[in-house]
């Protein structure tokens with residue numbers, strides 16, 4: 135490759151236009167850049183696609199010395215550096231994928247001041263030699279990308295990020311910029327504290343993505359629901375379908391292909407070459423659908439992703455927001471669609487309860503899940519709920535499912551009392567616990583084999599719930615879970631009472647529920663098999 139020429143740039147605007155080829159700054163970019171160029175610290179909260187990278191890349195070009203970027207996205211460093219070099223920016227990276235020789239070359243460039251930007255994986259900070267290396271060159275700024283990784287409250291904690299305060303102590307006069315796309319008020323405060331950025335200026339962009347239409351519907355036949363969405367609204371569009379497990383990624387991708395949709399799978403268990411091919415096809419081609427686990431998408435910059443579909447419930451609102459945020463970066467109308475059901479809640483609770491780590495960690499994950507459930511079951515505008523979650527306000531948007539077809543709410547107090555007393559009878563009279571399916575059967579008065587085996591047709595609650603359908607009862611159960619009025623045990627998905635159940639049973643608390651849409655069977659078109 136020809137040697138990359140350093141570009142002489144005098145001002146930020148000149149860098150934007152001559153190096154990056156854009157006309158004008160977006161949002162707060164200019165202010166952030168000026169602030170940093172003048173040597174100040176900044177904490178930047180901007181949604182995915184907002185244009186965070188330029189906020190440190192341009193100051194690094196304008197200021198004397200090398201801009202050091204801490205990023206956990208090791209797999210993307212090569213691409214990022216290639217893209218910068220193609221623009222004539224002198225960039226390099228240091229991470230664990232390189233051998234000693236490759237590393238030496240970059241280190242020498244850094245020390246000689248032959249770089250504008252050096253990308254550094256956080257694990258490099260663990261070795262003392264990295265600090266000694268940085269001491270031998272001139273650092274123009276530190277950029278801390280994906281800064282939420284420093285937060286133990288967040289969903290993506292990386293212990294190496296805690297070392298970053300050491301850099302600040304060693305280089306107190308070098309300006310720092312921390313950037314993230316996912317931060318609630320609490321996370322933001324934690325980032326500021328841990329990185330010693332309390333006195334830094336905070337730039338908080340709006341998290342609203344007005345062109346994304348948010349829709350969340352109960353899961354009945356998820357693959358068919360998805361197919362119907364794709365056929366009726368997104369024929370020939372590029373999009374991402376997220377599934378929880380690798381197995382369901384592959385099954386779903388196969389099934390879409392059988393049904394005439396061009397789709398490829400993507401998950402960490404696939405061969406690296408297959409993964410790379412599928413990813414680059416997605417970026418290059420026009421209407422490809424990628425079915426993926428959440429391993430897919432970090433740093434993917436494809437402007438015309440028209441839909442993001444979730445076939446399983448995300449673990450947190452942060453994750454949901456980040457994943458759906460990959461839709462519509464070009465500003466054109468796009469869909470964020472999620473199907474979720476009771477089984478999702480059971481599965482995720484189980485994953486959390488059996489996960490490794492401290493009790494504290496599990497408690498945090500449960501809080502994240504509860505917030506996600508609340509978003510699913512809200513009767514308010516989804517966008518307003520999302521914005522509130524990120525500490526921002528908004529007006530009902532007119533572009534989400536609850537705004538477009540306002541869900542009816544109904545007084546579900548009696549229904550809730552029926553479910554809760556069924557659980558109470560089993561738990562207290564029989565010392566038994568059962569999952570939702572069986573409890574609904576009892577309420578509906580179904581004399582099936584399991585009911586007869588356990589003599590449950592003799593319970594006083596047997597058959598007291600015939601006014602609702604099985605589907606509606608499952609909706610009631612889901613919503614009671616979302617409201618914390620009952621809980622699900624991880625081992626068998628058994629429903630149990632919580633501290634607040636008694637208030638409902640005792641008539642001290644009213645329960646408002648969202649009417650379950652009696653969905654028409656999704657328009658599935660012709661099926662292949």
Ligand code: ADP
Pocket residue numbers: 156157158159160163180181182183184185186187188435
């Ligand atoms: P983020 O890191 O916030 O997700 P990026 O920095 O990757 O966002 O930017 C998203 C996209 O927007 C990129 O394609 C980038 O080149 C483009 N972009 C950023 N700033 C501008 C600008 N001022 N004018 C035009 N395009 C921009």
Ligand code: ZN
Pocket residue numbers: 515516517518530531532533534535536537538
């Ligand atoms: Zn809305």
